[in-house]
Amino acid sequence: MSLICLKNLSRRYQMGEETIHALRDVSLEIERGEYVAIMGPSGSGKSTLMNLLGCLDTPTSGTYELNGTNVSEMDDNELAEVRNREIGFVFQTFNLLPRSNALRNVELPLIYSGMTFDERRRVALEALTAVGLADRVTHKPNELSGGQRQRVAIARALVNTPSIILADEPTGNLDSKTGDEIMTLFEDLSRKGNTVFVVTHEEEVALHARRIIRIRDGLIASDEAVKH
Amino acid sequence: MNFLSELKEGLAIAWDAILANKMRSVLTTLGIVIGIVTVTLMGTALDAMNRAFHQSISIIGADTLFVQRGSWLAHTEAEWLGFLKRREITWLQAREVEKQMTLARGVAPVVVMFQSVGYQSRNARGVQIIGSTDQFLVTSGFSVGQGRFMTEMESEGGRPVCVIGMDVATNLFLNEDPIGKRIRIGSRPLEVIGVLAKQGSFMGMKSLDNEVIIPIRQLLGGYWRNPDFQIQVKVSEINRIEDAKEELQGIMRKIRRLAPGDPDDFAINQQEHLISMFNRVAGIIATVGLLITGLSLFVGGIGIMNIMFVSVAERTREIGVRKAIGAKRRTILIQFLIEAASICMIGGLVGLAITYLMVLAVGRFMPVPVSLSIPVMGVAILVSLFTGLASGFFPAWRAARMDPVEALRNE
Ligand SMILES: Nc1ncnc2c1ncn2[C@@H]1O[C@H](COP(=O)(O)OP(=O)(O)O)[C@@H](O)[C@H]1O
Ligand SMILES: [Mg+2]
Numbered sequence: 001m002s003l004i005c006l007k008n009l010s011r012r013y014q015m016g017e018e019t020i021h022a023l024r025d026v027s028l029e030i031e032r033g034e035y036v037a038i039m040g041p042s043g044s045g046k047s048t049l050m051n052l053l054g055c056l057d058t059p060t061s062g063t064y065e066l067n068g069t070n071v072s073e074m075d076d077n078e079l080a081e082v083r084n085r086e087i088g089f090v091f092q093t094f095n096l097l098p099r100s101n102a103l104r105n106v107e108l109p110l111i112y113s114g115m116t117f118d119e120r121r122r123v124a125l126e127a128l129t130a131v132g133l134a135d136r137v138t139h140k141p142n143e144l145s146g147g148q149r150q151r152v153a154i155a156r157a158l159v160n161t162p163s164i165i166l167a168d169e170p171t172g173n174l175d176s177k178t179g180d181e182i183m184t185l186f187e188d189l190s191r192k193g194n195t196v197f198v199v200t201h202e203e204e205v206a207l208h209a210r211r212i213i214r215i216r217d218g219l220i221a222s223d224e225a226v227k228h
Numbered sequence: 229m230n231f232l233s234e235l236k237e238g239l240a241i242a243w244d245a246i247l248a249n250k251m252r253s254v255l256t257t258l259g260i261v262i263g264i265v266t267v268t269l270m271g272t273a274l275d276a277m278n279r280a281f282h283q284s285i286s287i288i289g290a291d292t293l294f295v296q297r298g299s300w301l302a303h304t305e306a307e308w309l310g311f312l313k314r315r316e317i318t319w320l321q322a323r324e325v326e327k328q329m330t331l332a333r334g335v336a337p338v339v340v341m342f343q344s345v346g347y348q349s350r351n352a353r354g355v356q357i358i359g360s361t362d363q364f365l366v367t368s369g370f371s372v373g374q375g376r377f378m379t380e381m382e383s384e385g386g387r388p389v390c391v392i393g394m395d396v397a398t399n400l401f402l403n404e405d406p407i408g409k410r411i412r413i414g415s416r417p418l419e420v421i422g423v424l425a426k427q428g429s430f431m432g433m434k435s436l437d438n439e440v441i442i443p444i445r446q447l448l449g450g451y452w453r454n455p456d457f458q459i460q461v462k463v464s465e466i467n468r469i470e471d472a473k474e475e476l477q478g479i480m481r482k483i484r485r486l487a488p489g490d491p492d493d494f495a496i497n498q499q500e501h502l503i504s505m506f507n508r509v510a511g512i513i514a515t516v517g518l519l520i521t522g523l524s525l526f527v528g529g530i531g532i533m534n535i536m537f538v539s540v541a542e543r544t545r546e547i548g549v550r551k552a553i554g555a556k557r558r559t560i561l562i563q564f565l566i567e568a569a570s571i572c573m574i575g576g577l578v579g580l581a582i583t584y585l586m587v588l589a590v591g592r593f594m595p596v597p598v599s600l601s602i603p604v605m606g607v608a609i610l611v612s613l614f615t616g617l618a619s620g621f622f623p624a625w626r627a628a629r630m631d632p633v634e635a636l637r638n639e
Contacts (some may be wrong), residue, residue: 054552081550108550111233
């Protein structure tokens with residue numbers, strides 16, 4: 001059984017009279033441990049797809065099975081639990097809580113999953129160490145560089161050992177050198193068995209992945225393996 | 229995530245947010261501070277009024293029952309004449325009531341007559357002579373200003389002693405010390421053992437200080453052998469005045485041997501109108517106070533609501549992030565409710581502190597003791613908590629229901 005199974009997934013937005021088809025009848029299967037790059041021009045529906053995959057949004061039609069459970073019919077609370085357990089998000093703009101230090105930012109998913117204080121301290125420190133920030137745990141986001149912030153965000157995405165890591169243009173706000181470092185980090189994660197999705201504009205970045213899905217106007221234009 | 233850890237987490241976040249916007253928090257809290265100061269001052273004032281009233285109730289005698297032949301509520305002359313035909317209340321009956329009453333703090337037989345009173349060459353006419361026992365001090369609510377009241381021994385022995393009112397003291401003795409001197413009541417000499425404290429006049433009408441109190445046996449032996457008695461009963465608790473009245477009625481009927489169907493041939497009088505008047509006034513004050521208080525709290529609450537809406541709008545992205553990471557609606561709701569409640573609680577505590585100082589400062593110039601009572605403080609804290617929860621609810625609800633995708637797109 002595949003980790004992710006999308007069947008005729010559509011997402012439409014109603015803007016007054018006009019219906020915007022952000023995603024049209026997308027069907028897709030993703031196995032555990034895959035490293036997928038999603039590419040396409042701006043406005044093609046990449047973020048829409050990521051939001052659906054991450055259970056932040058629900059499809060207008062079609063079904064989404066994650067780990068064999070149909071998540072397209074879950075209510076708000078159930079989706080929150082799935083996001084907490086199964087999904088790790090990494091955003092283009094990092095989205096760290098500005099008033100909390102790195103450690104507290106990374107702890108947040110563990111607080112929501114109800115882990116005890118001592119244990120979540122330990123697990124969060126481990127995650128920060130894994131992304132090379134063991135010496136920055138008490139720094140607030142504005143005391144960190146862009147690359148470091150994105151590492152904190154990645155640690156936060158990892159800390160709950162999710163089934164999927166979703167990164168929507170994670171290098172979009174970084175210079176190319178730092179971007180490369182972040183991509184190397186994702187490659188590491190993939191090698192350790194994580195399922196990773198990365199949205200990107202850059203062919204070079206996409207070549208880190210092992211499968212590239214191209215989207216155009218809400219449709220899958222191509223879906224091919226990368227030959228290394 | 230269980231409720232307790234949600235509370236703890238919510239508190240931590242709330243403090244963070246409050247500290248991050250100190251100035252705004254202070255300004256917002258101001259509304260609640262004013263509200264709570266109003267609540268507590270109001271409560272304290274009502275408290276003090278109540279206490280003052282219960283003090284004066286004893287002095288004026290609202291907790292005293294007066295057993296007499298006639299009712300104070302007689303409307304016609306015929307009715308009044310009817311009362312006069314009733315059997316008199318006798319010394320023995322009065323003693324019996326004294327023995328049998330259980331719900332009383334004091335029972336005193338009272339006979340009133342008028343006589344002229346003299347000392348050396350000075351005379352005062354038409355002075356009210358009250359014959360009673362040592363219990364009269366309890367039932368009348370009078371207090372002794374100088375010297376002492378008669379003892380039980382003096383009362384039972386019918387000793388030739390007396391306690392005089394302030395007017396009598398000044399009229400007969402001028403600046404002389406009356407204690408130990410002998411005055412003449414009618415033709416008999418009695419020794420002055422005490423002077424009553426000044427009572428003033430009752431509602432500006434007749435002076436309450438123009439009287440002499442003597443042992444009832446002295447009055448019976450020396451002046452009036454078979455007078456009509458009045459029995460004064462001071463009830464043990466004002467709240468149980470109705471029970472006491474019932475007991476008293478039963479005793480009187482038994483003593484006067486009334487058959488079950490017969491009507492009472494006596495009346496139990498009380499100053500009901502005083503209590504009802506007070507209750508009316510207190511009710512009006514409480515209502516007006518509640519309105520003012522409610523209004524100021526309402527305004528404070530609106531301020532909190534406004535700030536909370538701003539806070540929610542400012543932190544839309546944060547809400548999106550928290551939701552993406554797994555916060556449920558309930559978690560977000562609780563977070564913002566706690567923030568609103570915390571602001572209000574801080575306001576409430578500051579308000580309490582201000583009131584405490586105000587009461588301390590003003591209390592010195594008050595005729596009755598005023599202090600901030602524990603119940604009033606409790607109410608203030610509950611009220612501020614409630615205001616916080618009530619005014620924080622809509623903003624928190626809006627935050628909780630935000631769509632995470634929309635929230636994350638927010639700039
Ligand atoms: N909340 C929304 N309301 C209306 N239209 C939307 C909304 N979100 C996205 N869209 C539209 O859906 C399409 C796909 O958007 P998106 O998935 O964000 O594109 P991408 O991430 O590939 O740039 C775009 O045309 C966008 O304008
Ligand atoms: Mg996008």
